[in-house]
Amino acid sequence: MRKQKASGVITIYLTLTLSIMITLIVTTIEMARVSAAKAYSERVLQTAMESTLCDYYLPLFERYHVFGLDIGYGSSIADSNLLVDEIRKGIEVSFLPTKDDPLSNLLLQNKTYLICNPMLEELSVENIHYITDLDGEFFRKQATSYMKYQAAADGLEYLLDSAHALEKTEKANLKFEEKMKVEQEFMLIDKDILKLMELIDGIKIKDNQIECKKGKPKTLDSFTKKLLSTEPTMENTLINHSTIFDSLKGNYLNYPNQLNSLKDSAQDVMERYRTAYENAVRQREEALLSLRAERADMIKESKDKPCDTTKIDARITSLEQSPITIDIYVLDSLMASCNSINQKMNSFLNTLKEVKEKANQALSLVQKIKEARYKAQDSKNSFLDGLNKAREEIGDALYEELSKSSEEMERYSNPEEKGIGIIKDIVSMEETLKQDIKVLDEVERYLLPNMTYTEEGYAAWLSKVNLIHTSLDHFKLDGLAFDYSGVNFSEEKNSILKAGKSLISDGLLNLVLEDVNSISKAELYQLELPSFTAKKSPEKSSQAENNIKNIMNTEDREDITTTGIGSYGTDALGSFANSLVEELLFQAYENEHCTYYLSEGYKPGQVLQYELEYLLYGNMSDKENVSSFINRLILIRTIGNMISVLTDANKVREASEFAALVVGFSGLPFLISVVKYVVLFIWALEQSLVETAAMLLGKNVPIFSMKDDFVVEFKDLANFNKDGITKKAKDYKTKEGILSVGYKGYLQISLFFSNKNNQYYRMMDLIQENFRYEYEDTFRIRNCVVSYRAVAKVSMPEQFFSLPFAIHREALSIHGYLYLAQKAVSY
Template sequence: MKENQKGSITVFLSLVLLLVMAVIMTTIESARVNAGKVYANRALALAMDSVLAEFYGPLFQEYHIFGLEGSYGKKTLQPGSIETKIKNSMEYTFEPNKDLYYIDNYIPVENVNILDIQTTKLEIDNVNTLLDYNGDFFASQSISYIKYKELGNLSEKFLSKISLIEETEQAQSILNEKFKTEESIYKFDKNITKLMKLIDGITISEKGIEKGRNGIKVQESFVKKLFVLPVSSVNAGVYNPIVFNPLQNHYTNPIAIIDEIISTLDAIGDNLNLIDEARITYKFLSLIDQSVFTDEEELLQHQQALLNAYETLQNYIQIEQSLLKAVSEKTGSLEKLINGTLISIEKAIPVTEDLIIKQVEITGEINKYETLLNTSKDQLNQDFYEGLLEDFLMMEKYKGNHECGLEGYDFEGMKNTLISNQKVVGNAKNFLVTNISPTEPELLQAKSSFQNMKMAVMQYKYDYLIFDYTGLKEPEESEGFFESVRNLVESGIIGLVIENTEGLSDKVLDIEDLPSAILKVEESKEPDDISAIYAYVNLESGIESIIGTFDSSDDIMGAGNIVEGIGELILFQEYLFEHFQHYNEKDLKDALTALDYELEYIIMGKRKDVNNLKAIIMRILLIRTIMNVISLMGDGKRNGDARLLAAAFVGFTGLPALVTIVKTLILFIWSFVESIVDVAALLEGKEIPFLKGKNDILLELHEIILINKTFIKSKADSIKENNSSFALSYKDYLRIFLFMESQRSKNFRSMDLIQENLQLRYEDSFLMQNCLYGFGINGEFGMEEKFIALPFVKDFLNAGESSYSFKIIKEYSY
């Protein structure tokens, strides 16, 4: 009995010990598995870090950008190669004695691999290249690099330059509104000239009064051609002798014609009685029998009397025919006058109606401009404001009658007069008789009709049909002024601002595989030559070509509004200036570059190197032209000089709006030529005040006709060094343009240059699209059981191999 009890205790203690060992082993196994997971996670991180440590050396050395060249010498990314590298790297962590050699001899190491981790699956499932997310990975690294450099008060300096643009935005806004309003007034003036042609019979254009062989050309029919008053400049409402003298011979008085017709009809009636008498006499003599005359002398006298009677009758008949012809001619001319006048009136009425509507519209535009001008007075330079106010006084004359009224022009009154005259002429036309038979009843009826017609046309009026021709005069020659500008730009702007154009780069960027081409970043639409605007400029085409020019600069001048996030923008710009070169940079890098004008390419994105430079020059030229217009318009004397020249060119037209617009054209041309000198100086490394004062203007108006390349260079060389914070250099303009360009475009165009430059300097197979910024990986790992799978149990249970598995998803980047 005792032996049996002792045996049970042994079994009990064995089972207890087994349970204790199971708990201990399970705890150890659990700790081992958790340790394995941590170990695998760290091994994977170490392997990914090891792979990213193989960043492309030239990319970092040249441009301080980390990027893993993931193609490994091939055309596209090789995720499999990266996976293999990671797997191989992890094996050294999982197997510490792997490949342990010393002088080609393997060194065995006795150790126990308690974790025994196996990699069962490794797959890259997320790859981010430097091109992803609009190139922000590239930009962030650029900013991270540059922000640790000593930049001093760079932000303050740059913001002060940007503020110059911001301060001129109001002036540009006013000029935009001014030119739009003047354009409307100019079109309004052109409609008035249509009315002048219909009412006064003369044609006025930008060239002045249209002329024929014998002087001023007068229309065959016009409203005032039918003129019932004594002809005088006062009665005609035409006070300028240049216009009145040729017109006075074309006025036709229908009353005089009618009186002549009536007088002729009376003459026909009188002649009709004489014809009757002559016919009776002739008939009486022809009935006498000549045989009754026995005396030969008496017979001869009778025959002579008969002949005389016949000749008298024929003479009266010829007089009648002549008088009838005269009446026919006069009625024909009267009919032509009536019909031509009626057609002119019918054409003129809708023109007046259109002018009435247009006057309301331009009155609104003028009021809008006036409000803008008044509210901006305190923000503008006083001289500039005075120049604008002077032009506004001309605009104000074009307001509707309820305001101050266009001097001498009442279009509503004109319309009413024309409608009244239309009825008068139509009524008169009803009394017109064209076919008149030489019978007493018809003659009396025709005479009555013409008398009624006379009474009708006497109601014809000329109230309000008056135009102001006081400003009309003989034109002065303007072609020489504009020809000098055409000759100046005929060979292109570049040749004027750069002394040695043969030294310009002829490099071209191959767009194949460029990041910007892959991501479809379009090149700037900036023209590389705006000289065409001025190459054919004259009074006719120039007026139309300059209207709206300011609109193309809205984005440029709007740069002053961007203030948020400016810190990173400035840092990125400094990175670009440190790593890329621009035109005329003194410290050019010795390394090979795909383009010489790299910053210009980042801004414009054009394939040809020289086209990027041209586009930058044209953009600067446009800005300088705008700013110089503001400066010249604010200079009372120079603004006055332009107005005097405009009056000499087109004052003869009598159209004040045209004079103002031509003055603007002259200011534009003046500013354009001044800007060519500015750009030439900027390209020589000099600084130009953003908004010039009176003493900063380089050219006077009379010097424009003398301009040539040598003259431009001498003017540019005469500019002294300017250290004012209000002056900008070529480099400053590049900074402003970069500031305005979208970050996406700058990112990809910068990577274009990096790719092309590294291909030139190192490997022609290098592509930015294959440069990894980071990647994600999906790994599966396994561990065999070690502490809970006892061999005798597995044999007893006939169990197979068993293991643990776990997944790790990880992302890693620079």
């Protein structure tokens, strides 16, 4: 019997196989659908975000060639929600292209066979970067990207040549700065020597020189060497200058004559007293004799009768017992004489106290000078070592000038050298001052009683006076000697120094501009400027002018906290700190978009006229910025001209001769040296004023003026004024074939060396304020977005069936699948 097989087995297996295949196919399709929807959503998000960037602030691009999306959208306050709304609109247009058609919308929702039907669930933006962020780097990158490299290359050679020339000047200034700092230390010693001379010899000092009247020095009543034991002579006063001695000789006090005169006066008082006393005794004896004779006559006349002599006896007894009395007028005269003696003696003692005070001050000053000599050794050694190493770098001419005072430095700083400046022997001077102070201390310890006309009073007084006299005999002047042989009393004093200080008293700007009132009066308001928000402070407007005034007053300073001319050069010239290419690119951008003081025409809709000057200084007004730059320009030119005059032997010689006349001493080399450098600085400054005035007329000047380029002569220094500056500036001619520069050139160099981050923000200040002035007051550049990131949560319905095993649980929603789309965009 044949066995039967079961039917339907193949059908079941085929069905199961088919089901598995269909499931696999549908799953693959569903997964592909999810992946496609996610990629599609990211592209839609990217497109929508890029569409928002297309809505950039058009005037910003058209005028300044940078992109920025103003998310204030007409308001002064940035609102990221408005940006989200714009992105949302772009996404929804792509997700539901016929959303506004109700019928089409219904069909789209009911046709479940559509491969993708995404829906935007949530949308947010983050990491928004504004054009003002990252210390201005976003703005700089756009600005430099706009500029062509050829534009930077065109100015590269000029800027580098100019920078190289200024760098050489700066190196020379550094050495001159060191020289000035060291010489100021020695100059303070010279100034202390002058004070010491006033304390010891009583010669009046004013403005670091002997104060004179009609060719004779003025003197003081109180000084250390006032006390003499004999009449004053040039020998015993140790004064080796006849004019000085003639002025001083009436101020000395011959103390033996003074004390002897007082003792003579006291002795005369006693003699008068003794005479008056003897007269009074004689008068009483005569009166007694008369009374006794009268009593005898009474008895004789009474004969044998009793005689009453009681009364006359009482009178005799009373007269015998009464003290000797001197006439009241005589006593008054004696008292007046004693008072006069006491007053004169007190005056003498006060003089001794003043002498002691001066001697103490002089001793302190001597010790200060000795200490300063020790301290100056390290500074001197450091400077001379550095100067020798830099000889090749700074050139022989400047090296020779800066090393001129090296021998004097060695002598001043050598503690074994007794002579210093005009002091003949500082060691002996210190010993003598100590001895004299000891003598005067001893005199003060004597308690001098008042002179009276009694024998006891006179004896006590005379004893103390003799002790004082004996002590003062030990008061010596040995060692208290100065060398006055190099003193002169020329009437030509300070003429150039006073003229220089007077010249700049009304401000430098007024000297180089014919009409200061022609300067623009335009101003900005600081409150909402990007630079103010970023805490970028304006530069100090008056710094350059203050530096010049400080240099002019170098010889008046009592410290060495400032370092002279060189440091001002370093500050003014700046330093190479940033990328050269980036600096040049951004500077080319500034030149294309900004005007400056000498611009021929100004663009419509600009708040400030001198925009490049604003980039440099950041002050709120055109006048502040242009005056600050002009002052800086004068200082930079003065620094270069100072190096030029220092290397010109003829100019240095003329300045040295004048400085010696001003100081009045050939024996104070460092005071003379500092005054010489101030005179040379005034010369360099006045040449710079002419050059700056010429540049303001549109002319070029050599970047480094040689001696033949100077149009200011020594004879002009004392009578220089605005009219002279203007005339010389109009006549100024630039030589051909030399590296020359004008106003804008120096402006470019200064911008090149100044802080770039400050310039980025100040450029944005100008952009904002110009647009607020020309277009809408609500514009704020801080609201301009340059990049941002958006995150979108997108859902899509399940088409065939859910894939919980393939999709993370967090990626499921009530609408089906949920996934994130993230993109970032930037200009």
